[in-house]
Amino acid sequence: MIGQHDHVSGAHFAFTDRWGGVSAVPYEELNLGGAVGDDPEAVRTNRTRVAEALGLDPALVVWMNQVHGADVAVVDGPWAAGTDIPSVDAIVTTRRGLALAVLTADCVPVLLADPVAGVVAAAHAGRPGMVAGVVPAAVKAMIELGADPGRVVARTGPAVCGRCYEVPAGMRDEVAAVEPAASAETSWGTPAVDVAAGVHAQLERLGISDRQASGICTRESGDHYSYRRDRTTGRLAGYVWLD
Numbered sequence: 001m002i003g004q005h006d007h008v009s010g011a012h013f014a015f016t017d018r019w020g021g022v023s024a025v026p027y028e029e030l031n032l033g034g035a036v037g038d039d040p041e042a043v044r045t046n047r048t049r050v051a052e053a054l055g056l057d058p059a060l061v062v063w064m065n066q067v068h069g070a071d072v073a074v075v076d077g078p079w080a081a082g083t084d085i086p087s088v089d090a091i092v093t094t095r096r097g098l099a100l101a102v103l104t105a106d107c108v109p110v111l112l113a114d115p116v117a118g119v120v121a122a123a124h125a126g127r128p129g130m131v132a133g134v135v136p137a138a139v140k141a142m143i144e145l146g147a148d149p150g151r152v153v154a155r156t157g158p159a160v161c162g163r164c165y166e167v168p169a170g171m172r173d174e175v176a177a178v179e180p181a182a183s184a185e186t187s188w189g190t191p192a193v194d195v196a197a198g199v200h201a202q203l204e205r206l207g208i209s210d211r212q213a214s215g216i217c218t219r220e221s222g223d224h225y226s227y228r229r230d231r232t233t234g235r236l237a238g239y240v241w242l243d
Contacts, residue, residue: 001030001053003223004214008153010243011113011120014054015157015214016236017223021046023234031225031234033103034063038234051099054239061099061239064088066124070132072141075100090123090138094145099241105225106160106218108195109238110135112208114147120240127167130198131178139206149207157238158224161217162194163187165228 001020006013021030022045027038032050034043051058062075065085072090077098079085091100100122102109107126113119121138123129139149162184167175172191175198176183182198185191196213203211218226218236225233 001050003158003216005054006155006212008113009115011115011153012054012239012241012243013111013113013153013155014239015109016050016238018225018234018236019223021049026230026232027234032101032237033105033235036235037232050237050239054099056099056239056241057097060097061101062091062093063101063103064091064124066103068124068126068128068132070129070134070137072134072137074141074145089125089129089134090121090141092119092121092138092141092145094118096242099239102238103235104157104159104218104238105227105233105235106165108159108199109157109236110138110199111155111157111238111240112138112142113153113240113242114142114151115153115242116151117142117146117148118242119145119147120242122238122240125195125199127175127193127195130182130195130202131175133202135199135202136206139203139208150209152208152210154203154208154211156196156199156211156213158214158216158218158221158236159196160219160226160228162192162197164217164219165192165194166190167193
């Protein structure tokens with residue numbers, strides 16, 4: 001259920017795998033995405049199970065309407081009932097105990113925390129979002145709330161790796177023009193993009209040295225959802241919060 005849970009000076013970072021939930025094929029088992037065609041009740045049950053496993057109140061988890069952009073929302077609580085969830089790809093908070101969640105199935109989930117300033121962020125960095133600068137935008141919002149990049153801890157979760165993310169040569173060139181570190185080649189010798197490498201290069205330039213990547217490729221791992229591998233599939237989640 002919880003593939004990774006890291007605790008650093010009062011900040012928590014957690015990433016799920018696909019097991020331990022109630023969703024049926026092809027979303028089996030722990031689908032946390034509410035917009036992929038799964039039974040909404042199964043998704044609610046899965047989200048509750050994960051929150052309780054992490055010691056969180058399921059009502060105090062903030063989700064996003066992710067659109068592969070670079071917009072950021074600063075939040076101090078869950079979205080008001082009955083309102084549309086904003087279309088953003090990063091959320092930031094200073095509220096302790098409020099968990100921020102990001103959904104992925106090949107894109108890079110980026111979790112950030114400055115435990116001293118009491119600021120955390122979650123970002124969804126697919127290829128378009130990484131190119132658009134969603135991670136720098138999230139860090140900028142954190143700095144405006146008192147974070148210091150030198151103190152920020154960054155964790156990225158399971159994502160498709162550069163050896164597996166094949167793209168047309170022109171697309172690789174477009175990405176590399178913005179972020180050279182993302183230029184890659186598949187294991188079978190064709191043009192590729194390494195989004196995680198691009199994200200970590202951006203974090204390094206922003207002055208964030210405490211960075212760790214999961215090392216798991218979603219396309220290669222049967223324990224994780226992969227849109228590129230399966231198309232109709234569930235979504236993993238990354239969670240970040242402060243004690």
